[in-house]
Amino acid sequence: MFRPDDLANLAAMLSDAEVMKYVSDGMPATREEAKKALQSIIRHWENHGFGRWAAIDKETEAFVGFGGLRSLMDTPEVVYHFAKAYWGRGLATELGRASLTFGFEEHQFDRILAIAKPENVASIRIMKKLGMQYDMHTTYYNIDVVQYRISRAEFKPDESPYSLQRNSAG
Numbered sequence: 001m002f003r004p005d006d007l008a009n010l011a012a013m014l015s016d017a018e019v020m021k022y023v024s025d026g027m028p029a030t031r032e033e034a035k036k037a038l039q040s041i042i043r044h045w046e047n048h049g050f051g052r053w054a055a056i057d058k059e060t061e062a063f064v065g066f067g068g069l070r071s072l073m074d075t076p077e078v079v080y081h082f083a084k085a086y087w088g089r090g091l092a093t094e095l096g097r098a099s100l101t102f103g104f105e106e107h108q109f110d111r112i113l114a115i116a117k118p119e120n121v122a123s124i125r126i127m128k129k130l131g132m133q134y135d136m137h138t139t140y141y142n143i144d145v146v147q148y149r150i151s152r153a154e155f156k157p158d159e160s161p162y163s164l165q166r167n168s169a170g
Contacts, residue, residue, distance in 0.1 A: 002052070006038060006063065007034060007038055009054075010037065010063075011034035013081070015029060015034070019084055022119070044070055044071070049107070050069045051069065052066050065080070067079055067095040068095070069099050075111065076103050076111075078112055078114045078130070080092040080096050080126070093130065099112075104152045104155050105157075110151060111152070113135070115140065115146065116145060117143065117144065117146075118144065124146065132148035133148060133149060133150065
């Protein structure tokens with residue numbers, strides 16, 4: 001679970017232009033914007049009972065990114081964002097699969113969505129690895145995206161281990 005003292009790590013990651021290339025307007029986030037994002041993530045858990053987690057390296061305990069589920073027009077959406085140093089290691093797929101498992105098993109969601117800008121081929125590849133199917137080309141918040149979906153019946157959980165560590169607030 002994210003905590004207010006995660007701001008420095010989150011702000012550092014969100015200030016990276018390459019990390020933010022396919023997010024929102026594509027511009028790096030300021031520390032104030034990162035603070036608002038962190039507050040939104042924490043509030044989302046309180047309001048919905050699910051949300052995004054800080055992703056921590058099991059060996060070094062370093063912050064590597066975040067992901068999980070958020071509400072997109074009242075439908076759960078799987079999301080994942082990682083610091084550039086951790087790209088290409090399969091972490092987004094691992095976190096995406098854990099998020100889908102959590103959503104379908106813990107919350108019994110009927111379906112989960114994912115969106116990406118059409119040019120974000122890496123993210124679309126991850127959605128396909130997760131077993132998600134193309135749903136439509138659409139616009140959210142004036143951003144052109146492709147939307148993928150998966151239903152609980154379509155989801156095939158694997159034996160990938162993941163651990164959800166709950167802090168005293170969660």
